Amino acid sequence: MNKRQLSYFAVLxxxxxxxATVILWVLQIEDENRRLVPFLIGTLPLLLLVRGMLNExxxxxxxxxxVALLYLVHGSTELFDTLSLLAAVEVIAALALMFSAAxxxxxxxxxx
Numbered sequence: 841m842n843k844r845q846l847s848y849f850a851v852l853x854x855x856x857x858x859x860a861t862v863i864l865w866v867l868q869i870e871d872e873n874r875r876l877v878p879f880l881i882g883t884l885p886l887l888l889l890v891r892g893m894l895n896e897x898x899x900x901x902x903x904x905x906x907v908a909l910l911y912l913v914h915g916s917t918e919l920f921d922t923l924s925l926l927a928a929v930e931v932i933a934a935l936a937l938m939f940s941a942a943x944x945x946x947x948x949x950x951x952x
Contacts, residue, residue: 844951847944851893851901854936858911859886861930868926885910901945908938 862882869875885907892900915930 844944844947847940847947848896850940851904851937851944854933854940855886855889855893855904858908858930858933858937859883861915861926861933862886862911864926865930896948898945898948901941901948904941905938905945908934908941912938 863879866875866879866882869878889900889904889907893904911930912934915927915934918924918927919931
């Protein structure tokens with residue numbers, strides 16, 4: 841397995857982990873009637889990236905780096921505020937997505 845394939849699987853794994861943490865954040869909301877808007881705000885940016893990632897588009901990976909920064913900011917503020925395990929997982933998943941997407945975009949442009 842070369843670097844490009846390894847980074848591709850790292851991007852997809854970190855994207856799935858980040859989406860799972862966002863879904864778990866939403867499930868912690870006690871009022872069931874107020875879960876839809878946070879669910880859409882949390883998952884829609886990640887879902888918009890999936891098609892481009894599966895089609896191996898370089899610009900999608902470049903955009904994913906900036907989207908991961910938003911989740912990094914959210915996770916770090918929650919981590920400093922509440923010290924929860926879910927916030928730490930969100931920070932780690934966002935960092936993994938940010939670095940793996942950046943390296944994958946770099947290796948895609950070098951091999952083309």
